[in-house]
Amino acid sequence: MALGVDSMRAGTVVRKAMFLTLGTLLFILCLTMLYQSMRAVMDVGGSCASGGPYAISRPCPKGVGWIMPVSIVGMFFAGIFTFLGVFPDGGPRPYVFSWSALFLALGWNFLDDGFDAPGGGTSAGWLVCGFVFVAMGGAPLLFLLTPRAARWSLWGPDSRRADDHLHPYRPPPVRTSKAEPTTPTPSATSTPALPSQRADVVERLATLADLRERGMLDDDEYERAKAAVLGEETSS
Amino acid sequence: MTSTIRVVLLALQVVAIALGLWLGNVVWNAVS
Numbered sequence: 001m002a003l004g005v006d007s008m009r010a011g012t013v014v015r016k017a018m019f020l021t022l023g024t025l026l027f028i029l030c031l032t033m034l035y036q037s038m039r040a041v042m043d044v045g046g047s048c049a050s051g052g053p054y055a056i057s058r059p060c061p062k063g064v065g066w067i068m069p070v071s072i073v074g075m076f077f078a079g080i081f082t083f084l085g086v087f088p089d090g091g092p093r094p095y096v097f098s099w100s101a102l103f104l105a106l107g108w109n110f111l112d113d114g115f116d117a118p119g120g121g122t123s124a125g126w127l128v129c130g131f132v133f134v135a136m137g138g139a140p141l142l143f144l145l146t147p148r149a150a151r152w153s154l155w156g157p158d159s160r161r162a163d164d165h166l167h168p169y170r171p172p173p174v175r176t177s178k179a180e181p182t183t184p185t186p187s188a189t190s191t192p193a194l195p196s197q198r199a200d201v202v203e204r205l206a207t208l209a210d211l212r213e214r215g216m217l218d219d220d221e222y223e224r225a226k227a228a229v230l231g232e233e234t235s236s
Numbered sequence: 237m238t239s240t241i242r243v244v245l246l247a248l249q250v251v252a253i254a255l256g257l258w259l260g261n262v263v264w265n266a267v268s
Contacts, residue, residue, distance in 0.1 A: 004241035017245060024252035025259075032260025040268065063267035090237035091245040155242055 006089060013087075020085030024094045027078035027101075030071040035105050037064045037071070042113045046126070075102070090156030096144060097153070100137045107133030175200075204229050 002010040040061040041048055048060035075098075082095045110130030117123040143149055205226060212222040 004238035006237065013241070017248060020245065021248040021252045024249050025256045028253050028256025029260040029263070032257055033264050036261070036264040036268070061268060063264070067264070067267065087237065087245075091242055092249050094249055154246060156237065 005087060008087075016085045016087055018085070019081045020087075020091070020094070023078045023080070023082030023085055026081060027075055027094075027098060030074035030078060031102060031105060033067050034071040034075075035109065037061075037067045038106060038109050039113075040064055042109060042126070043118055045118060087156065092154050092156065093152070096140075100141050100144070103133045103137030105137075107131075107137055201229060201232075 002008060003013040005013045008016075041064055044058060044061060048058050048064065049056045050060040050065040079095060079098065086093055086095075107130050110126045110133055114123050114126035114130045117126070144153055208217065208222055208225050208229070211217045212219070217225065
């Protein structure tokens with residue numbers, strides 16, 4: 001164990017922690033730039049153009065033309081860094097919140113300018129987008145914020161529990177047939193053979209009684225079969 | 237994985253979020 005992580009060298013732990021942190025930082029940085037550039041475009045009416053051979057009636061705010069595509073691509077690279085940095089045994093999994101973060105942030109923009117459009121009044125189109133985005137971003141959170149999912153997402157999977165020493169693994173008992181005499185094994189984890197034999201005898205007696213009740217055995221046959229079963233149990 | 241390293245990783249995530257927010261606004265203000 002190095003730096004608190006099983007079967008991982010210290011250098012690997014540091015590298016993964018750096019990738020995990022860098023991935024989150026890059027994602028939030030790109031999301032912030034996308035959020036700001038979206039607000040800038042909505043402030044000029046919701047659409048703009050830049051470049052090309054035609055006369056542009058509504059040029060894009062400064063920087064929007066490259067910030068939007070770069071921030072979107074940057075978020076994908078951030079996801080790659082995050083996956084490289086996630087620890088299999090535990091630790092936070094920030095990527096599970098990325099979908100909600102994206103859609104809630106952009107949905108807020110739609111609602112904010114939808115209720116207070118740049119030209120005055122409300123914009124039904126932006127409000128519809130806003131409610132849809134908030135629903136898409138908020139729905140996963142209803143599950144992610146449950147105690148178990150939140151624990152998995154922020155604390156990581158529980159590979160070990162504190163009370164593991166109270167519940168050591170015990171292999172299941174082996175049922176032996178009556179034709180093979182069992183020899184008790186000295187292993188501390190083996191189950192004694194006698195209780196399983198008794199259970200087998202009881203089961204066979206119950207079967208014989210059932211057959212007699214259904215008329216498939218008469219009284220003499222039942223008594224002889226019962227004596228045979230009890231005789232075997234006594235001799236074993 | 238010990239609790240200590242998990243807490244450290246969580247704290248790094250909080251720092252990354254705060255730093256990302258701040259850097260994103262700095263970059264936006266610089267280019268816009």
